[in-house]
Amino acid sequence: MKKIFLFALTALVAVPALAQKAGQPVPRPKLVVGIVVDQMRYDYLYRYWAKYGTGGFRRLLGQGFSFESCNFNFVPTYTGPGHASIYTGATPAVNGIIGNNWFERESGRDTYVTEDKTVQPVGGSLAAGQMSPRHMLSTTIGDELRLATNFQSKVIGLSMKDRGSILPAGHAATAAYWYDGTNGAFTTSTFYMPQLPGWVAAFNQQERAAQYLSKPWETLLPLAQYTESTADDVPWESSFRGEKTPTFPHDLPSLSAAPPAAVTALTTAAGETTPKASPRNLDLIRSTPFGNSLTADFALETLRAEQLGQRPGITDMLAVSFSSTDYVGHQFGPNSVEAQDTYLRLDRDLARLLSAIDKAVGKGNALVFLTADHGAANAVGFLQEHRLPAGGVGNISMRDSVQLALTRRHGPGKWVLDFGNLQVYLNRPLLAKKGLDLAKTQAEVAALLLPLPGVAQTRTATDLQNAHWSEGQGMLQENGFFAPRSGDVLVTLLPGWLEAYSYPVIKGTTHGTTWAYDTHVPLLFWGWRVKHGESATPVRVVDIAATVARFLHIQEPSGSSGVPLVEVLK
Known part of the structure; x- marks a missing residue:
């Protein structure tokens, strides 16, 4: 019903705009x-x-x-x-x-x-x-x-x-x-x-x-x-x-x-x-x-x-x-x-x-x-000076924490290829070589990241491909996810928290959150x-x-x- 109503309104506003003599160009x-x-x-x-x-x-x-x-x-x-x-x-x-x-x-x-x-x-x-x-x-x-x-x-x-x-x-x-x-x-x-x-x-x-x-x-x-x-x-x-x-x-x-x-x-x-x-x-x-x-x-x-x-x-x-x-x-x-x-x-x-x-x-x-x-x-x-919630996270430290945890659990190897845009890119060929299921490993990494300071929630690429959200954080991540280019696990930070590129030094500001x-x-x-x-x-x-x-x-x-x-x- 909402779409029909919007269409009707759009049609109504178009009539005066095009009311003109035949042979005249479209008004622009x-x-x-x-x-x-x-x-x-x-x-x-x-x-x-x-x-x-x-x-x-x-x-x-x-x-x-x-x-x-x-x-x-x-x-x-x-x-x-x-x-x-x-x-x-x-x-x-x-x-x-x-x-x-x-x-x-x-x-x-x-x-x-x-x-x-x-x-x-x-x-x-x-x-x-x-x-x-x-x-x-x-x-x-x-x-x-x-x-x-x-x-x-x-x-x-x-x-x-x-x-x-x-x-x-x-x-x-x-x-x-x-x-x-x-x-x-x-x-x-x-x-x-x-x-x-x-x-x-x-x-x-x-x-x-x-x-x-x-x-x-x-x-x-x-x-x-x-x-x-x-x-x-x-x-x-x-x-x-x-x-x-x-x-x-x-x-x-x-x-x-x-x-x-x-x-x-x-x-x-x-x-x-x-x-x-x-x-x-x-x-x-x-x-x-x-x-x-x-x-x-x-x-x-x-x-x-x-x-x-x-x-x-x-x-x-x-x-x-x-x-x-x-x-x-x-x-x-x-x-x-x-x-x-x-x-x-x-x-x-x-x-x-x-x-x-x-x-x-x-x-x-x-x-x-x-x-x-x-x-x-x-x-x-x-x-922080005004006692308002805020903090910063470091991409390298988050990447290294995941890499270390996976190494302890599954043995040596470069498990994390990249960590950018608050997304983890796993070494999928290595997972296949080790006989590890991609979806299960994604879920494992999501669970590893969740307790880290500043992390509000995590979501896997498998979830984003198989589910749908009409509102909230899930909708925002789903709309920003493109499987051929996006990572395996996506991280949402708490309000007021940001990616600090010179972490642990936090100067200026940045953006990128929901x-x-x-x-x-x-x-x-x-x-x-x-x-x-x-x-x-x-x-x-x-x-x-x-x-x-x-x-x-x-x-x-x-x-x-x-x-x-x-x-x-x-």
Whole structure:
């Protein structure tokens, strides 16, 4: 009955949209702009409200439509799965993006989410450039827009992170660009093109990353006004390498003077001029708010140079992901002055972008949505200082405890091939050689992990393949499980607990769990035919692609399980 009701509502909202004279094209916005803010928790919309200007977050909320209860319906909540689910409308169980990286049983090694050794870099280093969306197993909303317009629409993704650009852009994208810290340039791969367009090469030659890093990072407002944040110097924040304390001002010219630990040799496509590797550490800009400013600069230049949304009857799409919020959040935590300053500066960058969109295609002619790829936990030290439950676990220690226990029970051998994304990958050939049943060994490992500190529950791959959950932790893990790539045993941590990569030292924060601070994210629609309003109706991130498809009157992505959000479509 519920599905029938939703269908009826969807049908009702479609009639006015298509009421027009015969022979006229289907009404569509000139431009669709998807904005993903990496590691943006829902509460950031309101925590810094008094300090935001009028042209960024306040404009989106004041003129657009906000879904106040938008959550991810799967785990793990990482950058790769988050971006993929937003644009495919599918969970990792369908689109195959189960993490930023995962253990590949066929090759016996970890693989990266956008890694592709069959392509070559264009405009950057080998390590940064061998990337494509080949691991993603379903189409994106951008792919469907290209298909619907017989590939006349331009679809372009851009981000500091390769995965923040490539996964949103999709398989049939016109282009995807990401940042290479070895030369301070935006790069791409031969998956998209043989050489950079002239306007991208010209933008890179301006060396804007170096310009941003030529001045110290000082607070935008007087430090005393950052009343929404903790003190500037607290023990649970990480300092930049070369700093004694994690405090303002951050001396970016000195910190970026030393080159990165390893600079990969640059390679070029035939006939292309590529910036040389920099003697400075231009990768540092990622961990400052100026990485977002550089992204906004490049987005504005993309709008201008590609003339997006300015061809009669053709809808283009731009997917922009702001990544520096994630780097800053990891290093300093959600309650830091650095995080607040980064969001105040991002607010100004958003204002620039929205203003440029209005200028390019006219007010009300672009459909914009803003969301996040995941949230983040509060820093463990911050929570513990206030007597709130929290803690950290170490992947290596958990892996070793399982390995030791299995060795004691079943004899010597490398029983655990990998432990990542809170998943255990067992040595299945060794189990077969020893005559051990896979399902029983999975259950054994699940029982071994359950008593460890911070573990809330464990679940085996066999259970996930043979059972079904419609809600709760089981549903979240089932939706994030893809048998060819996922592990044998999956672990859920207690609320407030996180994977500490430098365990037992726990600095900054991370994400990836099933809890609301990781799954609850903003969802705003603004612009073309979007009325002002808000809703507390629970919605899912996978509903975004279906909603955009409904706005455009095109097919939803191939693996989509989302439904159009009728409240914003009315």
